[in-house]
Amino acid sequence: MVGIAIVSADARADILARIRAGLGMEARAELSEPPPIDATRTSPDVATRPDSCARFARELAAVGGEAIVLVEAGDAALARAVAERVARFDFRAVAVQRDSLALAAAAGIPAARLIQLSGASIDQLERADCAIVAAESLIADTGSAVVHVTAYEERLLPYLPPACIIVARASGVQVGLDEAALGAGEDERGERVFITGPSRTADIEKTVVLGAHGPGSLTVIIAAD
């Protein structure tokens, strides 16, 4: 920690006092009862899992991404699908998240095409042309992949390289936001990000352009259980 005096106790006390005065309340420690949550869902239909995979693929395609749902089970099939994709698009500098699923998925890529995420340097990552990250879960209703990046050098993976491959397991497909893991464990650090399609912008005349700052190409490969 850098030792600088940036915490002004006065400002904190003043703001909290102003809030209490504004609300016409004394200092109190207890929250009032939360408003009741009704059963209204943001994703109207509760689909079964086989439908969820297809739904996920449709939603992701609608925002410019691509989902590949593997039929053959096992990590070997996943590694083959990833290696095939890397070869087809001729990715020469692939950076892989240090996560068991991501590493298993990258097992078929020739070592010469991999970038080692070494230590604190992120300079190497600038020349990566593809990232491989693992999804904790997928959200079918929105076409989102839930990715947790914990180490400093991994946090740029979903954003910096121009292409991103996200690997996931079919068992991790959730129906909608109502089921999604919105919480955060006390010991978790870094960032959990819901990624929904390739990066995009519509800042010029509301015209959609893909590949704004993040990847212009986003593929989710779903391993069968």
Added chain:
Amino acid sequence: MSARFDRAAVKQKFREPGAPPVLATSMQRSLDHKRAAQAGVPWEALRDRAHALKADAIANLDILLEQFERRFVERGGRVVWARTADEAADAFLRICQAHGAKSVVKGKSMVSEELRLNERLAAAGIDPVETDLGEFIVQLAGHKPSHVIAPAAHLSARDVGTLFERKLGLEFSDDPQTLSLAARARLRGRYVSAEVGMTGVNFAVAQTGTLIVVENEGNGGLSAAAPRVHVALMGIEKVIRRTADLATFLPLLARSGTGQKITTYTHHFLGPEAGKHQYCIIVDAGRTALLADPATRESLYCIRCGACMNVCPVYRRVGGGAYGSVYPGPIGAVVTPKMVDPAAASVLPFASTLCGACKDECPVKIDLPLQLVHLRRLAVDTAVAGGLLERRAMRMFVRAMSDVRAYSRAVKWLRLTSRVAQRSPWKPGPLGAWMRRRTLPAPAGQTFREWWGSRS
């Protein structure tokens, strides 16, 4: 501190609406996208729930902020409280100096505009780099953002092409794809070289001490992740009770802002990992004043989606720049007097037709027209608005409306003066400005009563 709100300039801009046609087209496009995206969800039920959740969060704001602070600190972050925009900018500068920052990469943040952070950073010799495409464009043009989520909505693709040609030495193009990718290429190296990254905050969750930021471009993710220091700027009203509440807010915000089901990136910042510093600056800057008045308290429910601007007939006609404030449109008219400059109280609440479209569009059901009427009453009661002429006119109106003979005399006089006004080449004052762009309808040959009386 110099006045932030130029009253005379703003009044002039409302008198002579100058928004380019591209603005209304873009706003209509946004609305169409929103309407299409609304169809798939129980929209009204979600709005009611969002309103109730925000009402609850604001009613418990002190406790939720303390809870958020405690959990955020437990995760390894540091919290700074700031009473005013200047205090917040000072704190930001001190953080930059403590970490030896030469440049700051900035994700999109409206609070940063309140702080005038770019000016403050530049004055301290630190290079502020706006990375959101719209913000990048307005920074390059030397403009202020004209819309809370589409900062460059007032510029056409041709305008941007000319700007890039002039300022960046690029070949002219009016293709949004070419222009967007040119900005991308320009900003790539800046993320890795910056010492400090800044983002705004969409939701701060008290339950977990986490920060939620939504965006589409990936610049927010890069700004937060690449530099060793991440500073998040948030207004006190951003705190919500639980993570489960996000299932209500995220779909509403994305649909209302850009017509998406969910934004491309929803970042949940969980606290700094090893080798990283994370700060959260919690800013009051007039928000507690909005809270203290029960009539304006609802304005703190705002999730900054911009839908009230997209639909507002006044905003679409005059453009965001005309409001002379960080926050334009109907919500800007409500919050600017307390959050930016009291001088706006006599002008902005009157920049509305009170048609109610903003209230219908608002995803958290803020009763904007009611607040605008309340602020008008306050302005008139404290005599900051309504000149001598207006007060005289109102007295005459009251007399005419309470006496039949006075009324018929007034009608005769009005018919005469409107005929004269129509022919007169001299068109002074606000009425003149109105008439230069419109044709005053000719008065009828006889009044309704005359016509009724003459029927056989």
